[in-house]
Amino acid sequence: MAYREFVNLVHKSTKRDYLARVTQRDKADVADLAVKFDFDYWDGSRETGYGGYKYDGRWRKVADAMVETYGIKPGMRVLDVGSGKGFILHDFLESVPGIEVAGIDISSYGVExxxxxxxxxxxxxxxxxxxxxxxxFDLVISINTLHNLFNYDLDSAFREIERVGRGAKYICVEGYRNEREKVNLMYWQLTCRAFHTPEEWDFIFKQTGYIGDHEFIFFE
Incomplete structure (x- = not known):
C-alpha cells in the first residue's frame, strides 16, 4: 500500500467559501437534496452539489498520472467505483486507446x-x-465516493474492490487532521457519512484487507 497524490492535482485548484455553505441556505435541507444524487446534486445549484458537473478536461492529468504509475496498456481493464458522469473513464480511453473501461455509480442520473x-x-x-x-480488473479506482458510505457498507465496498481487482487499486477519500479541517469538512460536505482521520482510515484498510494505494483530500 502506498500513498499517491493524484486527486490533489485538481483538488486544491477549487476555491471554497466554507461559511457560505452553511449560511446561505439551511444545510440540512440542501443535504437532503444532495444525498438523492439526482439533478440537484449534479446539475442544480452549487449549494446542493456541483452546480453543473460538466466535462472540462481537468481529470485528464489525473488519468495520465495513473496510466504512467500503474503501467496501463491496451487490452487492460479499468474499473471506476463511483464513476459519476464518466469523465475520468473518458480520459482513460483517450490516454490509452484499446483499454476496456467499466464504471458503477449509485446515481441513476449520473449514469444516464x-x-x-x-x-x-x-x-x-x-x-x-x-x-x-x-x-x-487490472486497475480499480474510486475517487471521492467511499466516504459517502456508512461504516458497515464501507466494509463491504473495500472487500469488493479487493475481490474484483487482480492488479493495482487506488482510492481517494475525504479526511481531516485537525479541528479546523474537521469543521471545514463538515461545513462543506453534503453527502459524507464517514468522517475519519487518516489513522482511522488506516484502521479500516487493515480491517477489510484493503492493500491498494490511497489518497486523502483535506479541506484546509
Whole structure:
C-alpha cells in the first residue's frame, strides 16, 4: 500500500467559501437534496452539489498520472467505483486507446448523463456488491465516493474492490487532521457519512484487507 497524490492535482485548484455553505441556505435541507444524487446534486445549484458537473478536461492529468504509475496498456481493464458522469473513464480511453473501461455509480442520473463514449460500459450499482468476476480488473479506482458510505457498507465496498481487482487499486477519500479541517469538512460536505482521520482510515484498510494505494483530500 502506498500513498499517491493524484486527486490533489485538481483538488486544491477549487476555491471554497466554507461559511457560505452553511449560511446561505439551511444545510440540512440542501443535504437532503444532495444525498438523492439526482439533478440537484449534479446539475442544480452549487449549494446542493456541483452546480453543473460538466466535462472540462481537468481529470485528464489525473488519468495520465495513473496510466504512467500503474503501467496501463491496451487490452487492460479499468474499473471506476463511483464513476459519476464518466469523465475520468473518458480520459482513460483517450490516454490509452484499446483499454476496456467499466464504471458503477449509485446515481441513476449520473449514469444516464455519462459521456456517450463510455456510457455503454457504466451501470447503476452499489459499491457494496460489484457485478464482476473475481480478479477481473487490472486497475480499480474510486475517487471521492467511499466516504459517502456508512461504516458497515464501507466494509463491504473495500472487500469488493479487493475481490474484483487482480492488479493495482487506488482510492481517494475525504479526511481531516485537525479541528479546523474537521469543521471545514463538515461545513462543506453534503453527502459524507464517514468522517475519519487518516489513522482511522488506516484502521479500516487493515480491517477489510484493503492493500491498494490511497489518497486523502483535506479541506484546509
Amino acid at each position: 448523463h455519462t459521456m456517450e463514449d463510455v456510457r455503454p460500459f457504466c451501470q447503476v450499482c452499489s459499491a457494496t456488491k460489484l457485478p464482476y468476476a473475481d480478479k477481473y
